[in-house]
Amino acid sequence: MRIERQQTLDVTRVYSDVTLDDVIVSDDALFASGDAAQTEIARSSHVNAVLACAELTGVGKKLLEMTLEYAAQRVQFGRPVGSYQAVKHKCADIRMWVQSATAATYYAAMAIDAQTSDHARAVSVAKVCASDAITRVAGEALQLHGGVGFTWEHDLHLNLRRARTNALLYGDATHHRELLLQFVCPQPADNDQLRQYVTSDARPSSASVRGTSERYGTVAPDKARRASSR
Numbered sequence: 001m002r003i004e005r006q007q008t009l010d011v012t013r014v015y016s017d018v019t020l021d022d023v024i025v026s027d028d029a030l031f032a033s034g035d036a037a038q039t040e041i042a043r044s045s046h047v048n049a050v051l052a053c054a055e056l057t058g059v060g061k062k063l064l065e066m067t068l069e070y071a072a073q074r075v076q077f078g079r080p081v082g083s084y085q086a087v088k089h090k091c092a093d094i095r096m097w098v099q100s101a102t103a104a105t106y107y108a109a110m111a112i113d114a115q116t117s118d119h120a121r122a123v124s125v126a127k128v129c130a131s132d133a134i135t136r137v138a139g140e141a142l143q144l145h146g147g148v149g150f151t152w153e154h155d156l157h158l159n160l161r162r163a164r165t166n167a168l169l170y171g172d173a174t175h176h177r178e179l180l181l182q183f184v185c186p187q188p189a190d191n192d193q194l195r196q197y198v199t200s201d202a203r204p205s206s207a208s209v210r211g212t213s214e215r216y217g218t219v220a221p222d223k224a225r226r227a228s229s230r
Contacts, residue, residue, distance in 0.1 A: 010165040012158055046112055046123045049170040053105040053130040059163045060098040060134040063141040066156060067091060070145055081144075090140055097133035104129040121183050124176035131167035131176075138163040 002019040032040050068091060071082030081087050108126035111119035138160040142149045149156045167173065 008165055010161045012162065013165075015165075042120075043112070045170060046108075046120065049123050049127050050105060050108045050112060052166045052169045053101070053108065053126045056130040056134040056163060056166050057098065057102045057105050059159050059166070060094075060101060060137045063134075063137050063156070063159050063163075064091075064094050064098055066159075067094060067141045067144050070148075074146070087144060090144055094137050094140055097137050101126075101130040101133040121180065124171075124179045124183075127171060127176045128173045128180070131173040134163045135167050 001023060002021065004017045004019070006015045006017060008015050031037070068082070071087055071091060072080055074081045082091070104122075104126040108119070108122040111122040116122075142156060142160060145154070145156055148154050151157075171179075
């Protein structure tokens with residue numbers, strides 16, 4: 001067995017690669033085998049992903065708390081920076097992103113606990129939502145703190161590092177979007193078509209997306225985008 005410590009962005013937690021070479025495991029030590037083993041591995045992966053989401057939402061709430069406190073105390077041009085409308089809008093966006101990640105994480109945890117038919121899909125939705133939302137929260141919190149947010153002495157960078165690292169653990173947002181595409185579009189052609197829409201600047205025509213949406217009962221991404229921007 002070989003354990004190698006890895007250098008990561010997160011300086012508050014140790015990450016290591018564990019390599020097992022020519023390790024012999026006795027029969028009585030096996031927890032499961034065959035299909036049962038695959039099921040347990042999948043369940044463990046789902047649980048770990050949701051736990052990472054839960055920690056991400058905790059990081060997001062802490063960053064929101066820090067940002068609101070700083071915006072209320074920092075005075076510029078004779079008034080707290082938190083009184084300016086542009087700063088209020090950003091703080092409101094941060095709260096919205098934290099709440100959305102929290103809701104998705106709660107649902108995924110409940111789905112795993114109840115072993116619902118959509119629990120695997122719920123896990124991927126939660127990981128995509130939490131990874132994207134809390135990473136964005138960390139970036140906005142850094143900007144709203146101004147110069148002090150970039151200093152080593154301030155704790156903000158520790159939360160930012162944890163957010164960035166957790167977003168990559170147990171599958172990043174791109175990986176889980178790929179899994180969701182497989183749920184939505186089992187047909188390879190349609191899967192490739194929507195993958196281009198999600199992962200690149202090349203967007204399929206609205207007619208083709210609408211056709212895929214009608215066949216599989218999903219909402220076309222262009223419609224969802226318009227609804228979310230209202």
